[in-house]
Amino acid sequence: MQYQDYRTTHVGPESWAKDYDAKLFAPGSFDAEIWAREQRLLDDIVERHVPRRDSYLDFACGTGRVLAHVEPKFRAATGLDISETMLAVARGRVRSAELVAGDATRNTDVLAGRKFDFITAFRFFLNAQPSLRDDAMAFLASALEDGDSRLLFNVHGNRYSTRLLLAAKARITGEQFSSMSVAECFELAERHGLEVVEWHGIGSYDKSLLRVLPRPVWRWAERHAPLPKRFAVYLYFVCRRR
Numbered sequence: 001m002q003y004q005d006y007r008t009t010h011v012g013p014e015s016w017a018k019d020y021d022a023k024l025f026a027p028g029s030f031d032a033e034i035w036a037r038e039q040r041l042l043d044d045i046v047e048r049h050v051p052r053r054d055s056y057l058d059f060a061c062g063t064g065r066v067l068a069h070v071e072p073k074f075r076a077a078t079g080l081d082i083s084e085t086m087l088a089v090a091r092g093r094v095r096s097a098e099l100v101a102g103d104a105t106r107n108t109d110v111l112a113g114r115k116f117d118f119i120t121a122f123r124f125f126l127n128a129q130p131s132l133r134d135d136a137m138a139f140l141a142s143a144l145e146d147g148d149s150r151l152l153f154n155v156h157g158n159r160y161s162t163r164l165l166l167a168a169k170a171r172i173t174g175e176q177f178s179s180m181s182v183a184e185c186f187e188l189a190e191r192h193g194l195e196v197v198e199w200h201g202i203g204s205y206d207k208s209l210l211r212v213l214p215r216p217v218w219r220w221a222e223r224h225a226p227l228p229k230r231f232a233v234y235l236y237f238v239c240r241r242r
C-alpha cells in the first residue's frame with residue numbers, strides 16, 4: 001500500500017502500531033521465519049563489513065526488533081522513530097540503547113549531528129512515499145561517519161518476485177500496492193552519494209502463496225528450489241559513502 005504520508009501510519013494506539021509485533025512476528029508466523037534468516041544476515045554483515053563498532057543507529061526502529069538484536073555488537077546504540085507508540089514498545093525491549101522520538105527528514109538536528117559506524121533501516125522504504133524515501137536516504141547518507149561506515153537498508157517487497165501475483169490481484173481490485181525493483185533501490189542509494197557494495201535476497205515464495213501452499217511445502221521450496229536473488233521477495237542493500 002502506498003500512503004499519502006507514511007510518517008503518520010504508525011502514530012497513535014489505533015494505527016499500524018496496534019499489536020505490531022503480535023500481528024507480524026508471532027512465533028511460528030511466516031514473518032518470524034523470515035526474521036530468523038534476517039538475524040543471520042545481520043550478524044554476517046556486521047561481522048564482515050563493519051570493522052569499527054562504536055556507534056549504531058536503527059532508523060525507523062519501531063518496536064526495536066532490529067535494534068535489540070544488533071545493539072549488543074556496538075559500544076553505543078540509538079533508535080530513532082517518529083512514533084512514540086512504537087517507541088513505547090521498544091523501551092521494554094532494548095538493553096541500553098538510547099531511543100529518540102523525532103523526524104530527521106524534517107529536522108536534521110534531531111540527533112545533534114551525530115555520525116554512526118553502522119545504520120540499519122528495515123521495513124521503511126517500501127511503503128514510504130517517493131519524496132520521503134529520498135529525504136530519508138539523504139539523511140542516512142549524511143549520518144554515516146566515514147568510508148568505513150555502512151548503511152544496511154531493506155525493501156520488503158521486490159516488484160519482480162512472486163509478489164507479482166499480488167500486484168495482478170491489486171490491479172483487478174483497485175487496491176493500493178507498493179513495490180520496488182532492485183534497480184530502483186540502487187538508484188535511490190546512488191542519488192545520495194552511496195555505493196551498494198553488496199546486496200542480498202531472502203524469500204523466494206511470497207507469504208500470499210501460503211493460502212495455497214501448505215507450510216511444509218513452502219519450507220521445502222524455500223530450501224530446495226530457491227529463485228535467483230534478483231527475484232527474492234525481501235531485498236537487502238549494504239552501502240557505503242562513495
Ligand SMILES: C[S@@+](CC[C@H](N)C(=O)[O-])C[C@H]1O[C@@H](n2cnc3c(N)ncnc32)[C@H](O)[C@@H]1O
Nearest residue numbers: 007010060061062065081082083086103122123
Ligand atoms: C513498518 S515499521 C518498521 C519498524 C522496524 N524498523 C522493523 O523493521 O520492525 C516502520 C516505522 O517507520 C517509522 N517512521 C515513519 N516515518 C518516519 C520518519 N520520518 N522518521 C522516523 N521513523 C519513521 C514508523 O513510525 C514505524 O515505526
